[in-house]
Amino acid sequence: MDTTAVERSAVESSAWPLRVEHARDGDVADIVALNNLFAPDGLTLHRSTAFVVSHLQDYQVVRGPDGALLGQVALDEYSPSLVELVSLAVAPDAQGHGLGQRLITAAESLARARGYPELFAISLAEPLFLRMGFHESTILRYPEKIARYRAISRSELSIGRKFCFAKSLTPTPTVG
Numbered sequence: 001m002d003t004t005a006v007e008r009s010a011v012e013s014s015a016w017p018l019r020v021e022h023a024r025d026g027d028v029a030d031i032v033a034l035n036n037l038f039a040p041d042g043l044t045l046h047r048s049t050a051f052v053v054s055h056l057q058d059y060q061v062v063r064g065p066d067g068a069l070l071g072q073v074a075l076d077e078y079s080p081s082l083v084e085l086v087s088l089a090v091a092p093d094a095q096g097h098g099l100g101q102r103l104i105t106a107a108e109s110l111a112r113a114r115g116y117p118e119l120f121a122i123s124l125a126e127p128l129f130l131r132m133g134f135h136e137s138t139i140l141r142y143p144e145k146i147a148r149y150r151a152i153s154r155s156e157l158s159i160g161r162k163f164c165f166a167k168s169l170t171p172t173p174t175v176g
């Protein structure tokens with residue numbers, strides 16, 4: 001069985017502890033490669049090695065039993081009150097087994113632990129984000145995002161209202 005087949009069967013059987021962990025220095029090249037695999041289709045924004053190195057503390061990953069990178073997610077801060085979930089990606093052979101959901105949960109937990117009141121994301125994976133408790137929003141609520149990415153990706157900005165999702169991270173007050 002080749003490595004990919006081993007990873008696929010392990011994902012299917014959950015035969016090893018599927019843990020989301022903070023990324024390490026040795027993950028940088030794999031993170032860049034997995035992220036940029038989806039950039040030509042506009043599913044992820046192209047990321048450079050320099051970007052990943054300088055934001056490594058914001059990346060979380062899932063590895064297969066042999067240590068190969070199966071999935072990743074990152075937080076991209078705009079201000080102490082505004083953070084975006086970015087670079088969500090799962091290796092093609094490992095998709096459809098819940099890793100995306102786990103990575104979104106991990107990003108949410110990290111954002112909560114860091115005290116952000118809200119997490120937003122721009123994505124075409126609408127059912128996934130709605131299932132994870134996000135609601136549809138509009139990029140117009142995030143002028144910081146528009147300003148930062150105007151020069152990088154017109155296509156991402158042009159997707160507009162439909163594919164912007166947000167989730168409040170503040171606890172809902174209990175009644176009584």
Ligand SMILES: CC(C)(COP(=O)(O)OP(=O)(O)OC[C@H]1O[C@@H](n2cnc3c(N)ncnc32)[C@H](O)[C@@H]1OP(=O)(O)O)[C@@H](O)C(=O)NCCC(=O)NCCS
Pocket residue numbers: 038043044085086087088089090091094095096097098099100101102121122123124125126127128
């Ligand atoms: C989006 C992605 C991370 C999901 O990872 P995953 O491990 O397959 O996710 P899960 O198994 O937890 O959930 C799969 C669900 O995501 C949904 N989904 C994934 N990609 C989708 C897309 N492009 N459009 C619509 N729905 C999508 C599927 O509807 C599926 O739902 P189902 O189980 O009802 O069929 C993965 O498909 C991926 O890496 N895609 C390419 C990069 C990308 O689009 N990143 C998102 C940028 S924010």
